[in-house]
């Protein structure tokens with residue numbers, strides 16, 4: 001078996017966790033690549049809730065879904081992922097975050113440690129036992145290292161009886177390569 005690249009491994013984890021009919025969350029829709037991938041996995045009986053704070057991202061995601069006839073099984077929401085509980089009340093099987101900024105757009109609009117952690121905490125409540133939250137951590141931009149460190153401190157402290165936390169990272173790559181944090185819920189948190 002070869003070592004899977006970060007984005008390849010992210011997709012493999014999602015594909016292994018999500019089955020047709022599930023509800024899932026794309027916490028950072030961006031250009032909608034992950035939203036479309038998840039919409040394929042959940043099928044016409046499942047649902048994807050996708051969040052982004054930029055109108056441009058919401059439109060790009062809606063367009064990608066429509067072009068692939070996946071729009072019926074997804075809701076794209078112009079709001080921050082920290083407000084997930086306003087829109088999602090049913091249990092979810094998985095959530096994905098790609099932290100940082102939208103490639104090709106305003107670099108000042110980036111995910112932030114406080115709201116990212118708030119969203120992860122709320123998603124852990126909504127997550128099925130056996131479900132997974134995956135964060136692809138980009139940390140090369142301004143503020144990225146602060147978000148990375150605060151997030152690592154938060155997830156490292158989650159009790160292992162309830163959540164298994166994995167860090168998947170290539171440690172000899174140059175220029176702040178992204179890495180994965182994957183949270184697998186083992187038991188409902190108290």
Ligand code: SAM
Nearest residue numbers: 028030031033034052053080081098101102111
């Ligand atoms: N997964 C995306 C794709 O397939 O194109 C890329 C996502 S990009 C790295 C990060 C996105 O997070 C940006 O589009 C940005 O607008 C969005 N974002 C920043 N803060 C956010 C927040 N609080 N809630 C939801 N999205 C946010």
